[in-house]
Amino acid sequence: MDEQKTSSVFGGLSPKQTFLGGIVAGVLVLCTIGFIILLTLFLKGGTFVSESNGSDGPAPTERVAAAAPTPAPSGSIVLRAVDGDDHIRGDKDAKITIVEFSDFECPFCKRFHETLQQVMDKYGDSVRWVYRQWPIDSLHPKARTEALASECAAEQGKFWEFADKIFEVTPSNNGLDLSQLPTYAGEVGLNVGKFNDCLASEKYASAVEEDIQEALASGGRGTPHSILIGPDGEKTLISGAQPFSSVEAAIQQYL
Structure with a gap:
């Protein structure tokens, strides 16, 4: 029927x-x-990467899921040692390190930047925050210029002031007006003439590219991509824009 x-x-x-x-x-x-x-993807937090930033490195093919921070198997995450060329916030000799690979136009990075500011407000004596560049050209073409601009700010000793400013004012998703970068540079106390000359020269292009390649080699598949390093070198992967409570829990295991 x-x-x-x-x-x-x-x-x-x-x-x-x-x-x-x-x-x-x-x-x-x-x-x-x-x-x-x-x-x-939106609810979990994190920027999906589907291309290789025009680089020769392996193309990311998976999104960084905003899962709880996960201890990494020994030797599975390879990072260069933190040194004087890094952008470090907090006690430079702190026993806990958070290395973050970030994109100035990524909305989840903007959110996570605020989270790590909270971390530093509470744990600045025990944690050092290391910022490394990962502008994702395929999603945010302006982000690489902003990364170069932040390196020029670092040249004048104002990396963190400039980075905070950019994350504060950008609407994300390639929404920042790049012509305003000199204005923001002036607002954080930079010599604007020197800043403009530095940015025009692209003198830090290779340094930014090195950070990108390291992000990919360390297993990054999207931004923000962060690794928490304990006192004995043990590494914990912090995937995506984790809330403060999750990052704090990962820190507390070493305090």
Whole structure:
């Protein structure tokens, strides 16, 4: 009986109508699946990377899920040692280090920047925050220029002031007006003439590219990508824009 009813429903349609109906149904299913995937990405936090930033490194193919900080197997995350060339906030000799690879136009990085500011307010004597560059060109073409600008600010001893300013004013997702960078440089106390000359020269392009390659080599698949390093060198992966409570829990295990 059921088969007869089904047959009668489709029997009234021409082959062309049946074919077109199938296409429409398929498109609707794909759109629904796509919406669910995008909604999941947004709710979890983190920028998905699907290209290789135009570099020669391996192309990231997975998104960094905002899962709880996870201890990494020994030797699975390779990072260069923190040194005097790094941008360090907090006690330079702190026993806990958070190395963050970030993109100035990533909305999740903007959120996580505030989280790490909270961390430093509370644990600045025990934690040092190391910022390394990972502008994702395929998503935020302006971010590499902002990364270069921050390196020029560092040249004048104002990296963190400039970085805080950019994350404060940018609407994210490639929304910052790059022509305003000199204005922001002046607002944080930089010599604007020297800043402009430095930015125009792109003298720190290779340093930014080195950070990008390190982010990829350390297993990064999206921004923000952070690694917490304990007193004995043990590493904990902090994936995506974790809330303060999750980062604090990872810190507390070493205090």
